[in-house]
Amino acid sequence: MLTFNFMLYGLAVVTSLACMLLLFRAYAASGMRLLLWSALCFVCLSVNNLLLFVDLVVLPTQVDLRPYRLIAALAGLLFLLYGFIWEAE
Amino acid sequence: MEDSAFSDEFCRFIQTCVTSVDSAELLLKLSEQPDVWFEPAVLARSLGPNTAISDADLSRYVEQFHAGGLIVVGTDRRIQYRPASGTHAKHVEMLAQAYKERPVTLFRVIYALRDLKIQSFADAFKLRRK
Amino acid sequence: MIEFMSGAITLGFALAAVFFLRFWRRTSDRLFLAFAVGFFLLALNQGLAQWLSAADERVGYTYLLRVIGFVIILAAIIDKNLSRGRPSRFKG
Numbered sequence: 001m002l003t004f005n006f007m008l009y010g011l012a013v014v015t016s017l018a019c020m021l022l023l024f025r026a027y028a029a030s031g032m033r034l035l036l037w038s039a040l041c042f043v044c045l046s047v048n049n050l051l052l053f054v055d056l057v058v059l060p061t062q063v064d065l066r067p068y069r070l071i072a073a074l075a076g077l078l079f080l081l082y083g084f085i086w087e088a089e
Numbered sequence: 090m091e092d093s094a095f096s097d098e099f100c101r102f103i104q105t106c107v108t109s110v111d112s113a114e115l116l117l118k119l120s121e122q123p124d125v126w127f128e129p130a131v132l133a134r135s136l137g138p139n140t141a142i143s144d145a146d147l148s149r150y151v152e153q154f155h156a157g158g159l160i161v162v163g164t165d166r167r168i169q170y171r172p173a174s175g176t177h178a179k180h181v182e183m184l185a186q187a188y189k190e191r192p193v194t195l196f197r198v199i200y201a202l203r204d205l206k207i208q209s210f211a212d213a214f215k216l217r218r219k
Numbered sequence: 220m221i222e223f224m225s226g227a228i229t230l231g232f233a234l235a236a237v238f239f240l241r242f243w244r245r246t247s248d249r250l251f252l253a254f255a256v257g258f259f260l261l262a263l264n265q266g267l268a269q270w271l272s273a274a275d276e277r278v279g280y281t282y283l284l285r286v287i288g289f290v291i292i293l294a295a296i297i298d299k300n301l302s303r304g305r306p307s308r309f310k311g
Binding site (some may be wrong): 030032035 | 203
């Protein structure tokens with residue numbers, strides 16, 4: 001069960017990290033600010049996923065990282081929505 | 090390739106001043122009667138029964154034409170075609186020609202340029218860049 | 220404060236999903252549809268996790284929604300790299 005959880009939440013971490021890297025790479029190549037805000041969003045979502053991983057898989061009973069997870073997710077969404085509203089067209 | 094006939098300069102003109110087919114038709118209609126002052130809403134309606142331009146879109150197009158040096162806006166909010174330079178006029182002529190001779194290509198280019206930034210988000214996820 | 224942030228995040232994910240749907244309509248690029256679905260699942264996860272109390276054992280299952288959301292996003296990235304052709308019809 002632990003390995004299953006490990007893989008599932010680990011996959012979420014890997015995916016958000018991949019999105020972050022690809023968006024940063026594209027931003028470096030084109031300078032398009034929409035990509036920067038999107039990349040920053042995925043930085044925060046990766047932090048969020050990482051903290052979730054620690055919270056649920058690594059130290060399930062010792063810590064409750066919920067407040068920090070929420071701050072990370074909220075910051076990420078603010079970056080993304082700012083980019084979509086001001087830089088998407 | 091078909092699209093190579095559109096120069097970078099013309100594409101930049103399209104990207105800033107002509108962000109939809111409706112916008113292109115409005116501009117062309119304006120340029121056909123350069124001595125006339127038009128009420129924007131009336132002009133939009135004159136495009137025909139199949140075209141419906143929202144007020145928000147209409148004011149955005151007028152703003153883009155104005156910022157692009159293609160029209161003047163009177164105190165009564167009516168507009169008149171007045172290109173700021175020969176280059177501006179030339180771009181509108183190229184637009185008219187493309188609209189007449191290669192409309193499908195033109196429309197494709199208009200929307201591709203409009204969606205350039207959004208498309209770049211999707212293209213960021215291609216691992217191998219061409 | 221927690222409830223406030225949780226609500227804001229739920230709404231934020233849902234709003235992002237709506238934007239992705241709009242981008243999909245404009246470009247016909249499947250990737251945007253996948254991101255829209257993924258982000259909608261993230262919104263659902265956030266909403267449900269808040270709605271069920273922390274002691275509720277079903278909370279653990281809501282996090283599976285998040286995983287599915289990211290799996291869909293991952294699938295979209297893989298799909299983008301496997302299928303090369305893009306539909307070239309213009310949108311009116």
